[in-house]
Amino acid sequence: MIQELTSENFDQITAAGDVLVDFWAVWCGPCRMQSPIVDEFADKHPDVTVCKVNVDNEPALAARFGVAAIPTLAAFQGGQLTGKKVGLSNLEEIEDMYK
Amino acid sequence: MDGSAFDILILGAGPAGISAALTARARGRSVAVLGSDPMRSALARAERIDNYPGLSGMSGWDMLAAMLGDLERQGIPRITGRATAVMPFHGRFMVSAERDVYEAGALILAAGTQQAARPYPGETKLLGRGVSYCATCDGMLYRGRRVAVLGLSAGSEADRDFLKSIGCQVLYFTGTQAKNIEIQGEEKVTGLWVNGEEYAVDGVFVLRDAVAADVLLPGLDMSDGHITVGPDMATSVPGVFAAGDCTGRPYQIARAVGQGNIAALAADRYVKEHEK
Numbered sequence: 001m002i003q004e005l006t007s008e009n010f011d012q013i014t015a016a017g018d019v020l021v022d023f024w025a026v027w028c029g030p031c032r033m034q035s036p037i038v039d040e041f042a043d044k045h046p047d048v049t050v051c052k053v054n055v056d057n058e059p060a061l062a063a064r065f066g067v068a069a070i071p072t073l074a075a076f077q078g079g080q081l082t083g084k085k086v087g088l089s090n091l092e093e094i095e096d097m098y099k
Numbered sequence: 100m101d102g103s104a105f106d107i108l109i110l111g112a113g114p115a116g117i118s119a120a121l122t123a124r125a126r127g128r129s130v131a132v133l134g135s136d137p138m139r140s141a142l143a144r145a146e147r148i149d150n151y152p153g154l155s156g157m158s159g160w161d162m163l164a165a166m167l168g169d170l171e172r173q174g175i176p177r178i179t180g181r182a183t184a185v186m187p188f189h190g191r192f193m194v195s196a197e198r199d200v201y202e203a204g205a206l207i208l209a210a211g212t213q214q215a216a217r218p219y220p221g222e223t224k225l226l227g228r229g230v231s232y233c234a235t236c237d238g239m240l241y242r243g244r245r246v247a248v249l250g251l252s253a254g255s256e257a258d259r260d261f262l263k264s265i266g267c268q269v270l271y272f273t274g275t276q277a278k279n280i281e282i283q284g285e286e287k288v289t290g291l292w293v294n295g296e297e298y299a300v301d302g303v304f305v306l307r308d309a310v311a312a313d314v315l316l317p318g319l320d321m322s323d324g325h326i327t328v329g330p331d332m333a334t335s336v337p338g339v340f341a342a343g344d345c346t347g348r349p350y351q352i353a354r355a356v357g358q359g360n361i362a363a364l365a366a367d368r369y370v371k372e373h374e375k
Contacts, residue, residue, distance in 0.1 A: 028236040029195030030184040069227040086227030
């Protein structure tokens, strides 16, 4: 179950545990390629909370995390940003963000 | 996938790509050709071609028009656009171009000579940190900010206009204006040098005819700016083949057409083996 984050719930949901945030937009082709890979990661790692941020609706969140290109994936562990990857990532690359 | 799915997708609409498409079609494969408009290429401006058997003296324009006519007669779709990302996924490939995503069982890279695709100083380091190859993907992140567009390909004006329409302040440089380029910045883009003049910008959109093959497909083996291929035109990435000028010299139509044919036959075999 992948939830869409907004400025209202972002801090609360990323505050604890392992969280993956996929910054995306509907008009971005590579983001639509990233999506099934993120889905696969979510299925394989139910211990990680997987979320999305639509940068079009949430420009403040994109700016806060310095998102300059999409897709960008951000890993949070225990409320801390522990990794950020810009551009398309495959499953192994996403898994590596939690090693 | 929202776009279309094919057995074989060919990136590049010049002689190598067209030849590959015709052969793939003759093998009964669903195939499409994705690339910038070949009628705006250097070949289209060649006054006469004297070493292509049987068609001596024909202009580049007429030869390309005849080749594109063959595609049309075979009902092979031609998609005008620039591939910006390729991702292997469960034995197939996803390819994005502009706002669309396509899927294919095998790819043939035939986007022409890679010389023009060599990165500018600072470009690779700052890719994704202010440098972008896709205005439609990343433009919205630069709303209200100043960006430079290096319009190195035929369709670049449309991208410039798109960026203006969403509220970016756009500095536009054509291919002939964009000399001695250096992209400045450490963690992110802060400026751009063009011909000894510095411009403060937050983003630089580098719009070439084609994104460099090893940027599209990280890990693709290259040598001297050319894609490394085996005798059957296979690259170092299984399921990805290459043909034409992108694989090396001489940059000749006869070589491109021959390699396109070989690549398509090999891609057909690859797809067949993976259908089982």
